[in-house]
Amino acid sequence: MVLILPACREQEPAAPVVARVGEETITFDAFLLDYALNPHYRPNSTREQARRQHLEHMIDNLYLYLAARADSLDRSPDVQKKLDYVRRREVLKYLYLKDVLERIPVSEEEAWEEYKRAHIQVRLRHLFAETREEAEALYRRLQQGESWEALAREVFHDSTLAANGGDLGFVGLTDLDPLLVD
Structure with a gap:
């Protein structure tokens, strides 16, 4: 008798979804990464307002992306060239976040204060x-x-x-x- 069991490993729980546009989702992890790398909110906002404004910006961009994709704009040669460039740039950003920022502890409060100071x-x-x-x-x-x-x-x-x-x-x-x- 031969018993074959598939290899099992514990799966990481999926990141919670914070917004949904059609079939597309914005996960909490994607929100945090975008919020850290590319913040979009008014400088005089409270932290809660800033997060809400940033999420609304991400949702707006997702709607725009879906409209562009419906028109097949994502397949144009110019867009493909730019995507390659952005892909390389994003890999470098990730490397920076992973290798540099993780070694320098900065609290969220310190980052928030510096952001506000930079926009005064x-x-x-x-x-x-x-x-x-x-x-x-x-x-x-x-x-x-x-x-x-x-x-x-x-x-x-x-x-x-x-x-x-x-x-x-x-x-x-x-x-x-x-x-x-x-």
């Missing part, structure tokens, strides 16, 4: 002084209540800067010298 913009304006003494004198005058705009008209020879109070516009915190940020 401040309106920057300045006054010009040739020497430290002149700069300190301008600072004292501001402390004594003189208006920024009046000082700008006084110190700038450039009519635009004099008129707009030395306004440099909006600048991201990550674009500033770290000494100015603190």
Whole structure:
């Protein structure tokens, strides 16, 4: 008597599905990977809002993908070339995540704070002084209540800067010298 049993091994449980579009699904694992690599949400969002916005973005993209596939756009030579490029790039991203990021522990809270900081913009304006003494004198005058705009008209020879109070516009915190940020 011969008894043949198929080799059995324990299967990993399937990742939970967080969204379904037709026959396609977005798993929790796919969501986490996309959220980490390609975040799509407004910077002033709470964590829950950010996750919801990102999932909605993934669902929208899945609808667009299915429409394009229905038109056979996924089979065009140009798309195939780009897919090869993206496939290579994604393999490198995965390698980076696996070999680099896993060695550097970063909490979700730290990542969230850095993301928010990277998207903060401040309106920057300045006054010009040739020497430290002149700069300190301008600072004292501001402390004594003189208006920024009046000082700008006084110190700038450039009519635009004099008129707009030395306004440099909006600048991201990550674009500033770290000494100015603190």
